[in-house]
Amino acid sequence: MTVYKGYLKLWSKELHLVFLYFAIFMSVGIMMQFAASKKQEESYASEQLDIAVIDEDGGELAEGLKEYLGKIHKIQDIGETAKDVQEALFYRKVKYVVTIPENFERGFLEHGEKLKTTKVPGSEQEVYLDSQIDTFLNGVRVYTAGGYSVSEAIGHVKNVEKNKAEVKMIANNETGGMKANYVYLFQYFPYIMLAVLGYSSGVLISFRRKEIRQRMYCSSKSVIRQNMAGVAAFVTIGGIIWVVCMVIVLAMSGKEFLKSANIGYYLLNSLVMMLVALAVAFMLGMFARDNDTHSGDHNLSAVVNVISLGMSFLCGVFVPLEVLGKEVKAVAQFLPVYWYEVINEMLGEFDVLTTEMLGTLWKGMAIQGAFAVACVAVALGVGGRVREV
Amino acid sequence: MLHLMKYRLKQTLREKSSMFWALCFPLILATLFRFAFGSGSFDEVFQKIPVAVVMTSEGNETFREFLDAMDGDMLKTEEMSEEKALKKLAAGEVEGIFYDTKRLAVSSNSIKSSILNSLLDTYVKNEAMMLDIASKHPERMQDALQAMGEFTSTTEEVSAGGRSLDTGLSFFFALMAMSCLYGCFPGLQVMQETRANLAALGARQCISPTHRLKRILAVSLVTYGIQFVNSAVALFYIRFVLKMDFGGNMGGMLLICLMGSLIGVSMGIVVGCIGKMREGAKVGIVLAVSMISCGLAGLYSSDIKVMAEEAIPWIGRVNPASVIADAFYCLNVYNDKARYTQCLVTLAVMSGVMVLAGFLFTRRERYDSI
Numbered sequence: 001m002t003v004y005k006g007y008l009k010l011w012s013k014e015l016h017l018v019f020l021y022f023a024i025f026m027s028v029g030i031m032m033q034f035a036a037s038k039k040q041e042e043s044y045a046s047e048q049l050d051i052a053v054i055d056e057d058g059g060e061l062a063e064g065l066k067e068y069l070g071k072i073h074k075i076q077d078i079g080e081t082a083k084d085v086q087e088a089l090f091y092r093k094v095k096y097v098v099t100i101p102e103n104f105e106r107g108f109l110e111h112g113e114k115l116k117t118t119k120v121p122g123s124e125q126e127v128y129l130d131s132q133i134d135t136f137l138n139g140v141r142v143y144t145a146g147g148y149s150v151s152e153a154i155g156h157v158k159n160v161e162k163n164k165a166e167v168k169m170i171a172n173n174e175t176g177g178m179k180a181n182y183v184y185l186f187q188y189f190p191y192i193m194l195a196v197l198g199y200s201s202g203v204l205i206s207f208r209r210k211e212i213r214q215r216m217y218c219s220s221k222s223v224i225r226q227n228m229a230g231v232a233a234f235v236t237i238g239g240i241i242w243v244v245c246m247v248i249v250l251a252m253s254g255k256e257f258l259k260s261a262n263i264g265y266y267l268l269n270s271l272v273m274m275l276v277a278l279a280v281a282f283m284l285g286m287f288a289r290d291n292d293t294h295s296g297d298h299n300l301s302a303v304v305n306v307i308s309l310g311m312s313f314l315c316g317v318f319v320p321l322e323v324l325g326k327e328v329k330a331v332a333q334f335l336p337v338y339w340y341e342v343i344n345e346m347l348g349e350f351d352v353l354t355t356e357m358l359g360t361l362w363k364g365m366a367i368q369g370a371f372a373v374a375c376v377a378v379a380l381g382v383g384g385r386v387r388e389v
Numbered sequence: 390m391l392h393l394m395k396y397r398l399k400q401t402l403r404e405k406s407s408m409f410w411a412l413c414f415p416l417i418l419a420t421l422f423r424f425a426f427g428s429g430s431f432d433e434v435f436q437k438i439p440v441a442v443v444m445t446s447e448g449n450e451t452f453r454e455f456l457d458a459m460d461g462d463m464l465k466t467e468e469m470s471e472e473k474a475l476k477k478l479a480a481g482e483v484e485g486i487f488y489d490t491k492r493l494a495v496s497s498n499s500i501k502s503s504i505l506n507s508l509l510d511t512y513v514k515n516e517a518m519m520l521d522i523a524s525k526h527p528e529r530m531q532d533a534l535q536a537m538g539e540f541t542s543t544t545e546e547v548s549a550g551g552r553s554l555d556t557g558l559s560f561f562f563a564l565m566a567m568s569c570l571y572g573c574f575p576g577l578q579v580m581q582e583t584r585a586n587l588a589a590l591g592a593r594q595c596i597s598p599t600h601r602l603k604r605i606l607a608v609s610l611v612t613y614g615i616q617f618v619n620s621a622v623a624l625f626y627i628r629f630v631l632k633m634d635f636g637g638n639m640g641g642m643l644l645i646c647l648m649g650s651l652i653g654v655s656m657g658i659v660v661g662c663i664g665k666m667r668e669g670a671k672v673g674i675v676l677a678v679s680m681i682s683c684g685l686a687g688l689y690s691s692d693i694k695v696m697a698e699e700a701i702p703w704i705g706r707v708n709p710a711s712v713i714a715d716a717f718y719c720l721n722v723y724n725d726k727a728r729y730t731q732c733l734v735t736l737a738v739m740s741g742v743m744v745l746a747g748f749l750f751t752r753r754e755r756y757d758s759i
Contacts, residue, residue, distance in 0.1 A: 016670070020670075020674075021676075024673075024676065024680055024681065027681065028680065028681070028684050028689060031685075031693055035693045035696050089723070092702070098544070112541060114542070114544060115544045116544075116546075116547050117546050120695065130546075131507065133544050134542055134544065137543040138537075138543065141539075142533050142537050143521075145529065145536035146521075146526050146533035147526035147529035148522075148526070156518070160514050160517045160521070161514070164510065165491070165506060165509035165513050166491065166492045166493070167492075167494070167495065167509070168492065168493070168494045169494075170479075170494050170495070170496050172479055172481070172497070177495070177496055177497040178498060301672075302414070310417070310421055313421040313425045314421065314425065318689055319425050322499065322501075324425065327424075328425060349497055357480070
């Protein structure tokens with residue numbers, strides 16, 4: 001108990017730093033949750049955007065396009081020079097600018113000339129605008145090839161536009177096929193855990209100082225019991241942070257989360273991830289240099305950052321799994337965070353899990369567990385070697 | 390002065406931890422970014438979406454043929470009963486169900502379902518067009534069909550300055566901002582070491598006859614220099630090793646690195662001058678400030694930058710990381726000299742204010758006994 005208390009006492013001395021790091025990472029997580037869920041809503045509703053059309057052509061086709069876009073979006077007047085366009089985009093007055101060049105009508109129908117578009121960098125919902133323009137112009141091309149005049153073609157395209165595909169949503173979850181907000185918070189959970197627990201492992205460094213080690217070996221308690229006390233203290237620390245994270249999830253979207261059919265699996269998956277993060281932290285604490293705590297601290301935070309950010313970027317914490325490249329996924333499936341994210345995505349999408357999905361779920365958790373055990377084994381192995389020295 | 394500079398240079402280069410943050414960490418992160426965003430083209434990621442096809446009694450052969458044509462190319466179709474199809478949809482084995490009555494059922498709003506949606510939409514519209522043409526100009530059907538076969542993208546994205554744009558670049562701009570801002574680590578370390586109440590070295594230097602201003606000037610110059618080299622290395626690495634499309638003028642980008650390093654180091658200096666907090670706490674503060682600043686500039690997700698700009702427009706004008714990233718945008722994307730200069734001036738003014746604040750915190754500090 002003395003060793004256990006010792007670990008916790010040291011940790012509580014660092015508590016202000018732990019809270020500082022926790023606040024930093026949590027605010028990044030919350031920021032990302034807002035951005036991701038806002039993006040999801042936008043991709044769902046065909047939103048009206050502020051756009052600008054610079055018409056240097058003035059022909060029939062250009063007018064038709066302007067009118068067509070004006071019905072879907074809000075056309076703003078921003079001026080015509082390059083400087084005006086830059087100004088408008090820089091201050092987000094408009095999000096999309098399309099320039100219809102001189103003699104576009106002939107250029108497009110005869111040589112397939114393209115329209116020049118400019119978007120606010122980094123924003124993606126404007127892709128839909130590209131496809132709206134594609135549909136309109138290609139339609140006009142087909143009609144003119146089919147013997148219609150340009151003005152007739154424009155009229156017909158506008159008519160055809162009224163035909164919409166009939167799409168039915170048979171959602172597999174309560175949120176109508178959308179991911180609930182808390183799914184995003186759980187998506188960032190591994191990063192928060194790996195980073196915060198990683199920093200907490202600094203406690204181990206103090207315990208590995210030569211004098212303290214020597215003092216502890218003199219005690220009547222066996223080394224195994226001392227180590228077990230250390231592990232228990234670490235599990236306590238992890239548990240506290242896990243509970244705080246869950247309280248934040250409850251505070252942010254408690255009603256939704258409590259209604260979720262998969263609440264048990266969410267808790268279990270995050271608990272297993274917490275153990276992985278603990279095991280990684282425990283291993284790092286054992287590896288960090290112990291001859292002087294000051295530089296040990298720095299080395300530790302460097303390694304913690306590389307590991308937490310590295311795993312997060314490769315395993316789908318920051319970038320969704322569905323847009324990661326094949327090669328990246330091939331490497332990522334050896335890492336526990338990847339499996340955590342696979343399970344999290346599945347839980348977010350399906351309320352009822354089939355046998356096959358449950359298979360994936362248990363396999364994923366087993367891989368995470370195995371990784372955690374491997375880390376602890378390596379850590380204890382290193383601990384043993386250090387003792388012999 | 391030269392003597393002081395020489396030893397500060399040696400000392401900073403040997404301080405592995407702050408050199409790690411300022412030099413190695415951005416390079417590691419850039420490599421990770423390249424892996425996460427650089428590989429995996431659209432075709433590779435979205436190969437063959439599995440869909441179920443349900444035939445009904447009032448079926449439409451043309452639509453079936455259209456789906457067959459897509460099979461193996463974009464879709465992986467399988468004909469089955471409605472009951473089985475619904476089961477497979479619920480199990481996530483298929484992404485959607487196409488009914489031959491030109492209907493589609495999907496279970497989520499993933500990118501794959503929106504591809505299926507737009508596929509059906511195109512079909513419905515093209516069919517209406519063909520029926521139109523067949524009824525009025527049947528003789529031109531062949532030409533119309535050919536024109537339809539040549540369905541192409543009719544837009545081309547250019548930046549406001551006329552260059553084309555890769556969205557992944559925004560992450561690298563934010564990363565360059567981070568590389569510059571991480572100059573706060575060497576900056577902080579230097580300040581900690583020159584203060585007599587915080588470090589033995591500071592106490593020793595304090596009793597030397599060298600003027601304090603001279604001392605601080607020497608160490609600041611060296612730290613700025615080192616940080617400039619660090620961020621220039623990051624820039625060269627991203628441009629030439631990772632081969633990201635940083636097409637702007639290299640001299641201009643190096644100037645951003647110089648001003649960015651100035652603000653990064655100044656930030657470290659000002660935090661180093663505040664109070665008697667332990668180094669760990671101060672590292673936490675600079676880390677928090679730089680991470681949140683970079684987060685708002687789009688380091689974790691470009692959506693955050695867009696969202697922040699829409700919600701609180703002025704934040705992008707005063708947040709150092711956003712200003713640095715914007716300067717890169719101005720050179721590489723907007724090709725906008727005036728705003729580029731404005732960004733650099735903002736950085737210079739902010740650095741000036743920070744150094745002044747640092748000076749005010751430490752001036753006339755006297756120690757009776759340490």
